[in-house]
Amino acid sequence: MLDMRFIRENPETVKAGLARKYDKSDIDRILKLDEDRREIIRQVEQLKKQRNETSAEIAKKKKAGESADEAIAAMRKVGEDIAELDGKLRELENDLQDKLSWVPNLPHDDVPVGKDESANEVIREWGEKPVREFEVLPHWEIGEKLGIIDFKAAARLSGSMFYVLKGLGARLERAMYNYMLDMHTADGYIECATPVLVNSDTMFGTGQLPKLDDDMYKMDEDDLYLIPTAEVPVTNLHKGEILDHSDLPLHMVAYTPCFRREAGAAGKDTRGMTRVHQFGKVELVHICRPEEATDEFDKLLAQAEKVLQGLKIPYRVMALATGDLSFASAKTYDLELYSAGVDRYVEVSSVSTFDDFQARRMNTRFRDEERKVRFVHTLNGSGQALARLYAAILENYQNADGTVTIPEVLRPYMGGTDKIG
Template sequence: MLDRKFIRQESETLRQAIVDKRESADLDAFLEMDKQHLSLIAQVEELQAERNRASAAINEMKKSGEDASSAIAKTRELSQRTKELEQQQSELEEQLRELQLNFPNIPADDVPRGGEQDNLLIREWGEPVSKPEFEIKPHWDIGEELGLLDLARGAKVAGSGFPLLTGEGARFQRALINFMLDLHREAGFTELIPPLLVNSESATGTGQLPKLIDDMYHCSTDDLWLIPTSEVPVTNMFAGEILGPTDLPRYYTAYTPCFRREAGAHGKDTRGLLRVHQFDKVEMVKFVRPETSEEEHESLLAQAEKVLQALELPYRVMLLASGDLSFAAAKCYDLEIWSPGVGRWLEVSSVSNFGDFQARRAGIRFRPGEREKPQFVHTLNGSGVALARLVAALLETGLTPLGRVKIPEILRPYMGGQEFIGKED
C-alpha cells in the first residue's frame, strides 16, 4: 500500500507506475474521494470536540446540583449529528482503502521499463550444458524410470499438478530442504515453521489479496487461505507491531509447502514439475531499516545464489522489467537455472524488495531510536530456493550415461554418503 500523502503529492508518478506495471487502478476516483474525506474529517473532529465540551459541562452541572435536562436535550441532537457524520466518514474511509489496496508498488528507479522482453541479464554463473554427449531426458522421464516420481498416482489422489515423490525422490527432496535450511541458518537466518493456512488479513498484508484471489486455495468453512509462499505467514508475523530500535534487521528462513491454483495457466509449461499446484520451497524473509534495504537486497540475492553455487548448478540472474514485476515489489531479481532435459531456463527464485509497501499494508513499524516516531520497516524476501524445479534441473544435470543421477557433493552427507540416485545397471 502506498502512503496517502505520496498518492496526493506524487499522483503523476503513480499514474506512470500503473502503466509501467501493466496494472489498472482508478486513481482519479481516489483523488476526488480523498479530497472529500479530508474535509469530512475536519468537520467530524470539530463536532466531536464540541460534543466532548458539552458533555463535560453537563457533568459539572450535575456535580453542582443544577438541572441539566435542557443541556442534555441539546447535546442529544449534537451527538446524533456527530454520529451521522462519523458514519459517512468511516464509509468513505473504507472505500478509499479499497481503492488504495489496488495501487501497485512503484518500481525502483533502476528497474528497466517495459515487458518481459526487457528483463535485464545481470550475470551468468557456470556453463549450461548445451551439447550433451548423450541424450538428456526430461526429468519426468528420469523420475519415472528411477522410481522417484509418480505423477499418475499423484493426479489420482488429488489431481493434475500434485506431484507424488517416492522413495529416493522423496529422500532427495528432504536432503535438499535440510541442506538449504542449514546454509541459511549458518548465514544468520532464524529458522521458522509457520502456519500453512492464513487469514484474509495476512493475505492482504503481503499483497496477495485482493488482486490474486483466484490464485489461492480457500478453505471456505473457516475462511482461511492455503499459503502460496511462506512469505505470507512470515512477513505478517509482526503485523500491527512496533519493533524496538535494536530489533532490526531480522532475518528468517522457513521451509513450507506452497499452494497455487495457477488459474488460467493450464497447458502452459505444465509438464512434470515445471508448474504445479503444490511445491516445496525454502524461503528467506528480511525486515530491515529503510536506508539499508538496497544493500540488504543485494546480499539476499547473494545468499540465494550460494544455494545454486553449492549445488554446482549453472544459473543466470535477471533483473525484472517493470511489466514483469509483481504487484507489491519495487525491484526483483529472478534466478534461473538451466534445465538440459527440457532445454529451458527455469525460474527457481525471485528475490524482491518491497520497500515499505507490505509494511504499510500490514502495519509493521519500528522505532528508529528511543523517543523517536515509529516508521515503516522495509520487507524483502527471496526463495532460497523453490524445490520442484530445482529437483527437475538436478535430475537432468546429474544424469550419467548409465542412467543414474549423480548427487552434488554438498548433498551427499544429507543422503548418507550416497553418490548416485538409482542403481547401476
C-alpha cells in the first residue's frame, strides 16, 4: 500500500513511478476520493465536537437536578446528522481503500525500465557451464529412468503439474532443504514453522490479495488460502505489531510447501518439475528499519547465492525490469540456474525489497531510539525453490553412464551416498 499522504503531496512522482511499471491506476480518482473524504471528516468532527460538549452539559444539568430536555432534543438531530455523515464517510473510505489496494508499489530509480522480462539485465554470472561429451537428458527423463521421479503416479493422485519422488529421489529433496536450513540457521536466521493455510487478511498483508486471487488455491467455507510462498506467513508474523528497534533487523527462514494454481500458464513448461502446482521452498525474510534496507537487500542476495555456490551450480543474477516486477516489489533480483538438460537458465530464486509497502498493509511498525513509531521495511528471497533446483541438480550432475552424482554438500544428508543409479 502506498502512503496516501505521499500520493497527495507527490502526485507526479507517483504517476511517473506507476507509468514506469506500466500500471494504469487512476491516481486522480484516488486524489478526488481523498479530498472528499477529508471534507466529510472535517464536517463530522465538527458535529462530534458539538455533541461531546453538549453531552457534558447535559450530564452537569442532570447532576444538578435541572431539566436538560431542550439540549437532548437538539442533540437528537445532531446525532442523526452524524450517523448520516459517518455512513457516507465509511462508503468513501471503503472505496478509497479498495482503489488503493490495487495500486502496486513504485519501482526504485535503479530498476531497468522495460515492459517485460526481455528488458531484464544480467548483473553478473557465477560459475562455468560444464562442458559435456554426452547428451544431457532433461530431468524428467533421467528421473524416470532412475526410478526416483514418478509423474504418472502424480497425475493419478492429483493431475498434471505434480510430481512424486521415491527412494533416493525423495531423500535427495529432504537433503536439499536440510542443507539449506542448516546453512541459514548457522548464519543467524530464526527458523520458523508456520501454517500453510492463512486467512485473507494475511494474504492482503503481503500483497497477494486482492490482485492474485485467481492464482491461489482457496477454501471458501473458511476464508483460508494455501500459501503460494512462505513469504506470506513469515512476513506477516508481526502483523499489527510495534516492534522495538533493538529487535531489528529480523532474519527468518522457513521451509514450507508452496501452492500455485498457475492459471494462465497453460502450455508453458508443462513437462517436468519446472512449473508445478506444489513444490517445497526455503524462504528467507528480512524485516528491518528503512535506513538498513539497501544493506539488507545485499545481504539477502548474498545469502541466497551462497546456497547455489555451495551446490556448485552455475547461475546468473538478473535485475528485473520495471514491467516484470511483482505487484508489491520495489526492486527484484532473480537468480537463474543454468539447466544443462534444457540448455537454458531457469529462475530458482527471487530476491525482493518492498520498502514499507507490505508494512503498511500489515501495519507492522517499530519504535526507534527517539520513541517515534515508523513502518518497517520488508524483504524476502528464496533460498531456494526445491523443484527447479532439484531438476537442475539432475541435469548438471548427470554422468555419461546415466547416473547422477550427489553434490558434495548434500552427501552428509544422504547417509554418505555419493551417486544415484
